[in-house]
Amino acid sequence: MGAALGAALIDPGREVRWVSAGRSEATARRAEASGLRDAGRLGALVGECEAILSVCPPHAAPAVAESVAREGFSGLYVEANAIAPRTSLALAARVRRAGATYVDGAIIGPPPGAGRSPRLYLSGGHAGEAAELFAGTSIDARRLGGDPYAASALKAAFAAWTKAGSALLLAAEAAARRAGVGEELAAEWSAMPGVGDRLRAARRDAAAKGWRWVGEMEEGARAFADLGQPSGFHAAAGEVYRG
Numbered sequence: 401m402g403a404a405l406g407a408a409l410i411d412p413g414r415e416v417r418w419v420s421a422g423r424s425e426a427t428a429r430r431a432e433a434s435g436l437r438d439a440g441r442l443g444a445l446v447g448e449c450e451a452i453l454s455v456c457p458p459h460a461a462p463a464v465a466e467s468v469a470r471e472g473f474s475g476l477y478v479e480a481n482a483i484a485p486r487t488s489l490a491l492a493a494r495v496r497r498a499g500a501t502y503v504d505g506a507i508i509g510p511p512p513g514a515g516r517s518p519r520l521y522l523s524g525g526h527a528g529e530a531a532e533l534f535a536g537t538s539i540d541a542r543r544l545g546g547d548p549y550a551a552s553a554l555k556a557a558f559a560a561w562t563k564a565g566s567a568l569l570l571a572a573e574a575a576a577r578r579a580g581v582g583e584e585l586a587a588e589w590s591a592m593p594g595v596g597d598r599l600r601a602a603r604r605d606a607a608a609k610g611w612r613w614v615g616e617m618e619e620g621a622r623a624f625a626d627l628g629q630p631s632g633f634h635a636a637a638g639e640v641y642r643g
């Protein structure tokens with residue numbers, strides 16, 4: 401997603417940099433193919449860029465914000481990962497102490513390409529400045545009013561139905577199989593519109609990227625607890641994706 405967003409930002413003529421230090425070959429290949437310039441190390445990037453967009457697995461978001469703050473970044477920091485509002489609040493405090501301006505964000509939808517465009521939701525007093533960065537790109541940047549961490553809350557609520565809902569299907573399927581009634585459950589589900597397709601997608605996605613949804617589900621549980629909702633949906637989904 402990070403490479404795709406970077407490529408979209410280059411389209412209207414912006415220069416986009418990334419940091420190769422510590423990253424895998426696969427990530428380096430994606431960044432190069434997307435036309436991003438390698439700043440080499442974070443210290444260089446912080447000195448050269450007006451804005452930093454954090455797009456990484458949710459469990460790594462605090463470490464990324466901490467490193468950026470330690471480098472003394474004083475520009476616009478857009479936290480676009482699937483983290484709880486409470487986590488985002490803590491990251492905001494950290495990067496602001498270093499002198500940066502913070503914007504809470506969340507991405508919904510697949511990476512841009514082939515006519516698709518993800519929504520980048522932005523909240524807080526500086527959301528407009530962050531949305532400006534995406535003017536003229538294929539990214540649909542949307543400002544949210546109300547709570548400064550509304551973007552993170554929206555993502556947790558969205559993932560409750562998508563990722564936590566899919567995990568529920570996988571757990572139900574496993575339970576029925578364990579009880580020897582897997583075929584009967586499959587037959588019942590086959591009569592219900594959409595369940596078969598959703599189950600197949602859930603199996604495929606859990607195998608490919610379930611490991612990195614564990615952190616997102618932990619953050620979702622935290623978000624729901626703070627928003628007065630049961631935290632168990634996301635917590636159980638995290639257990640399913642942990643395998």
Ligand SMILES: NC(=O)c1ccc[n+]([C@@H]2O[C@H](COP(=O)([O-])OP(=O)(O)OC[C@H]3O[C@@H](n4cnc5c(N)ncnc54)[C@H](OP(=O)(O)O)[C@@H]3O)[C@@H](O)[C@H]2O)c1
Pocket residue numbers: 401402422423424425426427455456457458460463464480481482507508509510511612616
């Ligand atoms: N993919 C989607 O369709 C989608 C949709 C909506 C939202 N998102 C959001 O986008 C974010 C990234 O998801 P993704 O699908 O792009 O994940 P991904 O394909 O697993 O890529 C994650 C990237 O983050 C890098 N990374 C890992 N740990 C890092 C660290 N400590 N510091 C800096 N970079 C680090 C990885 O580099 P290495 O290869 O070196 O590990 C990799 O390049 C998540 O917050 C997710 O919620 C994604």
